[in-house]
Amino acid sequence: MVAVGYTLMCEQTGPKELVDYAQRAEGAGFDFEVISDHYYPWLDSQGHSPYAWSVLGAVAHTTSRVDLMSFVTCPIRRYHPAVVAQKAATVGLMSDGRFTLGVGAGENLNEHVVGAWPHVQQRHDMFEEALQVIRSLLDGETVTYSGEYYDVPEAYLWDRPDGGVPLAVAASGPSSTALAGEYADGLIAVEPDAHVIELFDEAGGEGKPRFGQVAVCWGPDESECRKRVVDQWRWSPLGWKVNAELPGPDSFAAATQFVREEDLVRTVPCGPDVDKHVEAFNRYVDAGFTHVALVQVGGESQPEFLDWAERELIPRLR
Numbered sequence: 078m079v080a081v082g083y084t085l086m087c088e089q090t091g092p093k094e095l096v097d098y099a100q101r102a103e104g105a106g107f108d109f110e111v112i113s114d115h116y117y118p119w120l121d122s123q124g125h126s127p128y129a130w131s132v133l134g135a136v137a138h139t140t141s142r143v144d145l146m147s148f149v150t151c152p153i154r155r156y157h158p159a160v161v162a163q164k165a166a167t168v169g170l171m172s173d174g175r176f177t178l179g180v181g182a183g184e185n186l187n188e189h190v191v192g193a194w195p196h197v198q199q200r201h202d203m204f205e206e207a208l209q210v211i212r213s214l215l216d217g218e219t220v221t222y223s224g225e226y227y228d229v230p231e232a233y234l235w236d237r238p239d240g241g242v243p244l245a246v247a248a249s250g251p252s253s254t255a256l257a258g259e260y261a262d263g264l265i266a267v268e269p270d271a272h273v274i275e276l277f278d279e280a281g282g283e284g285k286p287r288f289g290q291v292a293v294c295w296g297p298d299e300s301e302c303r304k305r306v307v308d309q310w311r312w313s314p315l316g317w318k319v320n321a322e323l324p325g326p327d328s329f330a331a332a333t334q335f336v337r338e339e340d341l342v343r344t345v346p347c348g349p350d351v352d353k354h355v356e357a358f359n360r361y362v363d364a365g366f367t368h369v370a371l372v373q374v375g376g377e378s379q380p381e382f383l384d385w386a387e388r389e390l391i392p393r394l395r
Contacts, residue, residue, distance in 0.1 A: 078395070079361075079362050079366065079367060079368065079369055079394075080108040080109055080144075080367065080368040080369070081106075081107055081108050081109075081358075081369065081371070081391060081394050081395075082107060082108060082109040082110060082111055082146075082288075082290075082368055082369060082370030082371065083098075083099075083102040083105075083107040083109075083110050083111075083370060083371060083383075083386075084110070084111050084112070084113070084148070084290060084370045084371060084372035084373075085098060085099055085110055085111065085112040085113070085132065085136070086113055086372055086373075086376070087112060087113045087114070087115050087125060087126055087127055087129050087132070088113060088115050088117075088118035088119055088123040088125060088126055089118070089123045089124065089125055089309065089374075089375065089376035090125055090376040090379065091125050091127060091376075092127035092128075092131065092132050092135075094376070094379070095112070095127070095132045095136070096132060096135045096136055096139060098379050098380075098383065099136040099139070099140055099143075100139055100140060101379075101380065101383045102143065102383055103140045103141070103142055103143045104387075105383050105384075105386055105387035105391065106386075106387055106391045107143060107386075107391070108143065108144065108368075109143055109144035109145070109146060109368060109370070110136070110140075110143050110144070110145055110146070110370075111145075111146045111147070111148035111179070111288070111290065111370045112129050112132060112133060112136070112145070112146070112147060112148060113129065113148060113149075114129040114130070114147055114148075114149065114150045114151070114187075115129070115186070115187050116155065116186070116187040116188075116190050117186050117187060117325060117326055118326060119186070119312040119326065119329050120308075120309060120311070120312060120326050120329055120330055120333075121326045121327075121330065122308050122309050123309050123376070124376070125376065129147065129150075130147075130164050130168070133145065133147070133168050133176075134167075134168060134171060137168050137171040137172035137175070137176065138171060140172075140175075143175065144175045144176070144177065145168070145172055145175050145176045145177070146176065146177040146178075146179050146245070146288070147165075147177075147178055147179045147180070148179045148265065148288070148290065148370065149179040149180055149181035149245075149247045149265060150178065150179065150180050150181075151180070151181060151182065151183025151184070151187065151188055152180050152204075152207040152208075152211060153182065153183060153188070153195075153200060153203040153204050153207050153226075154183065154188035154189075154191060154192065154194070154195075154203075155183075155187060155188050155190065155191050157227070158206070158207035158208075158210040158211050158227060159210055159211075159214065159220070159227075159229050159232045161178070161180070161207070161211055162178075162210065162211045162214035162215055162232075162234060163214075163234055165178040165211075165215065165242045166214075166215065166234045166236060166237035166238065166242055167236060169237065169238040169241075169242040170236055170237065170238055174238050174240060176242060177242070177243040177244070177245055177262075177263065178211070178215070178242050178243070178244050178245070179245045179246075179247065179265050179288070180204075180207070180208070180211070180244065180245070180246055180247065181204075181246070181247030181265065182200050182201065182204045182247070182253070182321070183200070183321070184320055184321045184322075184323075185321060185322050185323060185324050186320075186323060186324065186325060186326075186329075189324055194322075194324075197321075201252060201253075202225065202226065203226045203227075204256065205256055206222075206224040206225065206226050206227050207227065208244075208246070208256060208260040208261075209222070209224075209260070210222055210227060210229055210232075211244065212244060212260050214232060214233075214234050215234070215237065215241045215242045215244060216241055217234070217237065217241065218233075219231065219232070219233045220232045220233070243262040243263060244260065244261050244262050244263075245257075245261055245262060245263035245264065245265050245286070245288055246260065246261035246263075246264065246265060247265040247266065247267075248264055248265070248266060248273060248276075248277065249266060249267075249268075249270075249273060249317055250273075250276075251276055254273060254276035254277045254279075254280050254282075255276075255280045257277055257280065257282060258277055258279070258280025258281035258282045259280065259281060261282070261285070262285055262286070263282075263285050263286035263287065263288060264277045264282055264285065264286070264287045264288065265288045265289075266287070266288075266289055266366075267289065267290050268289075269289065269291075269360040269361045269363070269364040269366070270364060271363075271364040271365055274287055274364060274365040274366070286367045286368055287365060287366045287367050287368065288366065288367075288368045288369075288370070289361040289364075289366040289368070289369045289370070290369070290370045290371075290372055291357050291358055291360070291361055291369060291370075291371055291372070292310060292313065292344070292345045292371075292372050292374055293345065293346050293347075293354045293357060293371055293372070293373060293374070294306050294310075294345055294346070294347045294348075294373065294374040294375065294378075295348070295349065295354060295373060295378070295381075295382050295385055295386075295390075296347075296348060296349065296375075296378060296381075296382075297348075297349050298348070299347050299348030299349070299350075302347035302348050302374075303338055303341075303342055303347045303348075304338075305374055305375045305378075306338075306341050306342065306345050306347060306374055307336070307338050307341060309374055309375060310341060310345060310374045311333040311336040311341060312329045312332075312333055313341075313344075313345075314336060314340060314341065314344075315329075315332060315333065319332065344357070345357075345374065351389050351390060351393055354371075354390060355390070355393050355394060358371070358394055371386070371390075
């Protein structure tokens, strides 16, 4: 059975509310919860961006059953990979082994706050070095590392779960799936693309978990949901090559000013019809994903969405 997840979307919700929604989602019957790791929201209208790792610590302490995951953390600029490994191990302990570290190559939007954003090939090389450092530390090794981008004179994680922390890597093409196959315990992808699954399997990922995420906008009034998606989710069709490069919410607003409502709702189901939301979820199931997290567009709509998901959506997805 495919695991059903809930997204703690830092870009649209404040920290205390995120912890509350995490508890509610566990009570509603979700299997796992993922959290975005941003410094900025995509658009000003989303209005939030608390520090994900503080929220994760609180969520780990106040939940007891659901698996947890960063979705995703970039370990190449804003965070040094040795520090990423340490905080992942700590959350792993606080959650009694329920945490998976999800990592990816990141976006200019969040990483430029500490300096210039490297070009794409350099980011790829930095990401591979970061994976080498993180993988070794999470496996319990004492790491001495000297690379082109990172130096680790000596590091060891004194507090980590006995079984380590699973590592999942975000991928979208041959080079990133190759890295995922070599270093990761699971794959992360944000589109229902069966070809990415095939590439991951060929790179050594066969039999490992595959995590996806599908955006939905549930609500009693479909027209209001459609307006909310245009207001807060119109950045999503730009594609990763664009999303990784734009520097701030103003840039995303300018780049998406002509995105049409009808284009967005082709991939983001809106309104009260449960069949539409099930269909969107099943695109990932059909592509071969083992875990699919739902993200409900609109911060203020989360309590009502969670109540509806418990009553209607989750039973259908089961």
